[in-house]
Amino acid sequence: MNYTLRQLRVFLAVAAHGSFSRAADAVGLTQPAVSRGVQELEEALGVRLLDRTTREVVLTDAGMALVPALERLLGQLDDTLEETRQLGERYRGRVVIASAPTISARLMPMYVAACAHEYPEIRLFIRDNVQADGLEQIRAGAVDFGVLIDPMARDGLTIADLATDPFCFVCRRDHPLAGAETVPWSALHGERLALLDFASGSRPLIDRILARHGVTPHVVQELGHSASVFGMVEAGIGASVLPSFSLPLPAASPLVSRPLVPREERSIVMVRREDRSLSPAAAAVWNMIQNLPIPAEAMAA
Structure with missing residues (x-):
């Protein structure tokens, strides 16, 4: 038996609307295509499903028996396909x-x-x-x-x-710049600094910013992690320039952070x-x- 899913859906549309023209509008096909689809289905099944007159389309006994079973089966198929589609959209x-x-x-x-x-x-x-x-x-x-x-x-x-992340100045509370609300980059000229090393993405940026502001600090330590830098600053070895994402400062430490101006990020x-x-x-x-x-x-x- 040779029939297609489209033929089955076209037949249900004609049965629901009682008209080839209205069914054609519903399924987005031309009226001749709908008529041909029903005819091909009838030939495949070997039975007439519709009686056609000049004014109406009427289901035969075979057509009336087929409609509820076909609606149930196609509904189950649609549900299964929708579940499959949703499963495909679940990322894992x-x-x-x-x-x-x-x-x-x-x-x-x-x-x-x-x-x-x-x-x-x-x-x-x-x-x-x-x-x-x-x-x-x-x-x-x-x-x-x-x-x-x-x-x-x-x-x-x-x-x-x-996102963007501004740089800040980190020092001990007894540092001369600790009392300022903001610290200009120019104030870091000759300053002893413990900085992140060049494996960090921040260090090349910091060096470029310092050079752009005409600042040459005295780099006393180069370290891989912010926590190590905090330890050096806390020990009084030098102050630092760090990205703000390095904050907050260690709890109960004698350190403070101040925004650097102009803002560089x-x-x-x-x-x-x-x-x-x-x-x-x-x-x-x-x-x-x-x-x-x-x-x-x-x-x-």
Whole structure:
């Protein structure tokens, strides 16, 4: 028996509307196409389903018997196909994101929580590494994408802006600049500074900003993590310039932070390989992060 799903739906439309022309409008076909579809179905079944007159279309006994069974079966088919479609839209799998330490502390908990709520079948993992390692993992395909500081070398990468993060001055409370509401960059000329090292995405930016303001500090220590910098500053070895995402300062420490003026900031971006498509799950997380508003408290220094 040779019949098509379209022929069955056309027959039900004619039965429901009692007219070939009205059925044609309902299913978006021409009247000859509807008439031909019903005729082909009748030939395949070997039985007449409709009696046609010049004024009306009437179901035969066979047609009347077929309609309720066909409605039930096609309804079940539609339900099954809809369930299958929804299943295909459920994102699942493993997504790995490279993230710099300060971003991991300030933004990634929010993104992980949002992903767990919106896509419970996606397992989201964070690779918490310095900027240089994060970029290497992205280029090697070891992670799906990264949330990092805007890299200076963008070749082969797709970049999407996410947030900005201003730099601040960190010192002990007994430092001469601790009492100022803001600290000008020019005041750092000759200042003893403990800074992040060049594996950090912030250090090249800091050096460029200092040079742009004509400032040459005395760099006494270069360290991999903000926590290590805080320890050096607390010990009196020097002050520091850090991104605001490094805050808050350690509890009960003798340290203070002050905004640097004029405001200079780093850009937080999403980064992925230009020549590699994201999996459906990774694409869903990428879009979620890009569209998720960042609360003011996450940005507060």
